[in-house]
Amino acid sequence: MKAELSARRQVFLYGLMCVLLIPFVFPTWWMVTSSVKPISDIFAFPPHLVPQNYDWTTYRKVFELQPFVRQYWNSAYIAALVTIGTMIVSSMAGYAFARIRFPFANTIFMIVLLGLLIPAEVTIVPLFQMFLKAGMVNTHWPLILVPIFGAPSVFATFIMRQFFVTLPTELEEAARVDGLGRFTIFRKIALPLAKPALASVAIFTFLHSWNLFLEPIVFLSSADKFTLPQALTQYTDAYGGPMWNIQLAAATLTALPVLMVFIIAQKHFVEGLAHTGLKG
Amino acid sequence: MAEVTLSKVRKSYGAVDIIHGVDLDISDGEFVVLVGPSGCGKSTLLRMIAGLEIITGGDIRIGGRVVNDLDPKDRDIAMVFQNYALYPHMTVGTNMGFSLEHRGASKAQIAERVNWAADILGLSHLLERYPRQLSGGQRQRVAMGRAIVRDPQVFLFDEPLSNLDAKLRVVMRGEIKTLHQKLKTTTIYVTHDQVEAMTMADKIVVLNGGRVEQIGAPLDLYDQPANRFVAGFIGSPAMNFLDGTITSEGFIAPGIVLPLPEAAHGFHGRKAVYGIRPEHFTLHDSGVPAEIVLVEPMGSETQVTMKLGETQVIGVFRERVALLSGATIRVRPDLASLHLFSNNGGQRLI
Ligand SMILES: Nc1ncnc2c1ncn2[C@@H]1O[C@H](COP(=O)(O)OP(=O)(O)OP(=O)(O)O)[C@@H](O)[C@H]1O
Ligand SMILES: [Mg+2]
Numbered sequence: 352m353k354a355e356l357s358a359r360r361q362v363f364l365y366g367l368m369c370v371l372l373i374p375f376v377f378p379t380w381w382m383v384t385s386s387v388k389p390i391s392d393i394f395a396f397p398p399h400l401v402p403q404n405y406d407w408t409t410y411r412k413v414f415e416l417q418p419f420v421r422q423y424w425n426s427a428y429i430a431a432l433v434t435i436g437t438m439i440v441s442s443m444a445g446y447a448f449a450r451i452r453f454p455f456a457n458t459i460f461m462i463v464l465l466g467l468l469i470p471a472e473v474t475i476v477p478l479f480q481m482f483l484k485a486g487m488v489n490t491h492w493p494l495i496l497v498p499i500f501g502a503p504s505v506f507a508t509f510i511m512r513q514f515f516v517t518l519p520t521e522l523e524e525a526a527r528v529d530g531l532g533r534f535t536i537f538r539k540i541a542l543p544l545a546k547p548a549l550a551s552v553a554i555f556t557f558l559h560s561w562n563l564f565l566e567p568i569v570f571l572s573s574a575d576k577f578t579l580p581q582a583l584t585q586y587t588d589a590y591g592g593p594m595w596n597i598q599l600a601a602a603t604l605t606a607l608p609v610l611m612v613f614i615i616a617q618k619h620f621v622e623g624l625a626h627t628g629l630k631g
Numbered sequence: 632m633a634e635v636t637l638s639k640v641r642k643s644y645g646a647v648d649i650i651h652g653v654d655l656d657i658s659d660g661e662f663v664v665l666v667g668p669s670g671c672g673k674s675t676l677l678r679m680i681a682g683l684e685i686i687t688g689g690d691i692r693i694g695g696r697v698v699n700d701l702d703p704k705d706r707d708i709a710m711v712f713q714n715y716a717l718y719p720h721m722t723v724g725t726n727m728g729f730s731l732e733h734r735g736a737s738k739a740q741i742a743e744r745v746n747w748a749a750d751i752l753g754l755s756h757l758l759e760r761y762p763r764q765l766s767g768g769q770r771q772r773v774a775m776g777r778a779i780v781r782d783p784q785v786f787l788f789d790e791p792l793s794n795l796d797a798k799l800r801v802v803m804r805g806e807i808k809t810l811h812q813k814l815k816t817t818t819i820y821v822t823h824d825q826v827e828a829m830t831m832a833d834k835i836v837v838l839n840g841g842r843v844e845q846i847g848a849p850l851d852l853y854d855q856p857a858n859r860f861v862a863g864f865i866g867s868p869a870m871n872f873l874d875g876t877i878t879s880e881g882f883i884a885p886g887i888v889l890p891l892p893e894a895a896h897g898f899h900g901r902k903a904v905y906g907i908r909p910e911h912f913t914l915h916d917s918g919v920p921a922e923i924v925l926v927e928p929m930g931s932e933t934q935v936t937m938k939l940g941e942t943q944v945i946g947v948f949r950e951r952v953a954l955l956s957g958a959t960i961r962v963r964p965d966l967a968s969l970h971l972f973s974n975n976g977g978q979r980l981i
Contacts, residue, residue, distance in 0.1 A: 525717075529729055
């Protein structure tokens with residue numbers, strides 16, 4: 352009787368979840384299917400959920416119209432560098448704020464956090480002038496340096512600090528008695544235990560860099576330096592109108608690594624979570 | 632192996648004094664228990680010996696060497712923490728070998744020491760497990776294993792058994808004691824449990840409010856407590872205290888006159904505190920009357936809460952007392968085991 356009830360309840364819950372899923376899944380579905388439709392079919396009414404005619408040439412054209420491989424590489428290596436850089440900076444800064452007693456630590460932390468309140472749009476002009484003077488406009492440096500030392504890293508530092516604060520001090524004291532110095536404690540005890548926090552930092556930093564749009568548009572001017580979000584805007588016809596199916600094909604290719612990051616990092620998440628906690 | 636000496640050790644956090652000048656001599660191989668109520672500074676003192684807490688004043692010597700300004704790692708000590716503090720991301724074996732690995736021992740050396748320690752502690756089959764896969768008692772043993780692999784000069788324990796259930800605590804108590812007898816390493820052990828202190832220690836240090844109340848062998852503290860605090864702290868159930876006056880007729884407490892030993896003669900007319908342990912009452916027809924409040928049979932003995940005059944006390948008797956509350960029994964305090972304390976300051980009179 353009871354089991355039956357809970358079974359019915361389960362069916363209901365799953366049904367509800369399926370409905371809630373639609374707004375998340377539909378756009379992706381539409382993007383992928385439309386990328387292989389002839390452009391006229393995209394606007395067919397009533398719309399087709401499953402393509403009636405396939406036009407696979409869109410994917411070839413993605414690579415013909417833009418140096419897409421090059422742009423893919425740009426996005427990938429920039430996001431990778433930003434992620435690694437942010438993980439290093441934020442874990443060390445977060446640890447310092449959480450554990451090392453230095454004068455005005457809390458005040459400094461507050462000031463650092465204030466950086467989060469300033470929108471990127473406000474700082475982009477002064478940043479442009481700065482990088483112009485440094486001769487770094489139309490290079491990838493701004494896209495790498497700004498996130499590592501800017502708002503995304505501040506947010507990451509905040510996450511890491513909050514994590515390190517909760518790490519039992521006894522563990523570090525045990526390590527001190529075992530003969531480790533401050534940096535070795537950080538590297539061999541604190542950091543390995545911070546895996547779940549680091550994983551979330553890695554995910555959002557990677558995504559943030561991968562999706563970065565304003566900065567590339569401001570700092571980059573030649574097509575072979577473009578990153579993917581910027582490249583997507585370039586698939587236009589002679590009149591500046593978007594070539595929807597080709598653009599969506601490029602968008603599909605752009606979204607792939609994002610999905611991959613999620614799948615890989617999710618596993619780390621779970622693994623990492625199991626490792627934390629004194630009692631376990 | 633080393634002796635540990637504390638002289639005039641003090642600790643303050645800002646303006647607040649926590650430890651007020653502790654002197655303590657611990658001989659090589661001795662098992663010393665620091666005991667006292669919560670917040671009395673036991674952990675602080677131990678952590679100062681470990682080097683985890685800065686010393687405000689005084690000197691700490693380990694093996695004759697002043698270690699005041701040395702890092703924990705240079706003091707050649709090992710510590711077992713209350714929550715074990717095992718590294719969650721390392722296996723039992725790695726946990727135990729970690730300090731050796733860090734000190735650059737060879738793989739073979741580490742394996743040998745870890746196996747030796749695991750063998751002693753019965754952990755050999757658990758070396759590949761992670762701490763989260765262990766029971767409380769096993770974690771406790773791993774924490775001890777991590778301490779002994781290095782063969783340090785001094786072991787420090789901070790309430791290592793407080794997270795275990797009562798039965799396991801008794802088992803581990805025995806194991807720690809056995810381990811000490813095997814290794815003969817100087818040990819300083821912190822607990823707030825006086826039973827642990829009594830059963831394990833060669834020497835007990837009773838702390839209260841950051842001061843040493845008394846230092847001595849367990850039975851000396853039990854038989855000859857220096858003051859009322861130690862008398863009340865050591866022994867279970869705790870010693871009974873009655874306020875009153877020493878006179879030639881006896882000890883006049885509210886509503887009753889209690890017998891006094893010969894030695895009390897010198898104190899006639901003096902206000903004092905009469906201290907008698909529950910186990911030092913005997914049932915006797917010529918005793919003083921006591922009204923029964925509660926009878927708790929334990930099997931081997933009977934614990935009786937009773938009123939001597941107006942003061943409620945506890946007595947423990949070998950006999951079975953099958954009486955209801957309100958009845959009166961006659962009890963005789965054992966005069967040889969009687970304690971008298973000053974009514975101000977609580978110093979021992981006899
Ligand atoms: N960092 C600190 N700042 C200020 N006071 C502190 C600090 N650490 C401890 N104290 C105080 O020092 C006193 C002794 O603390 P300690 O931890 O040594 O007590 P304890 O005897 O180990 O008690 P317990 O049995 O509860 O563990 C306490 O009154 C505590 O409030
Ligand atoms: Mg303590």
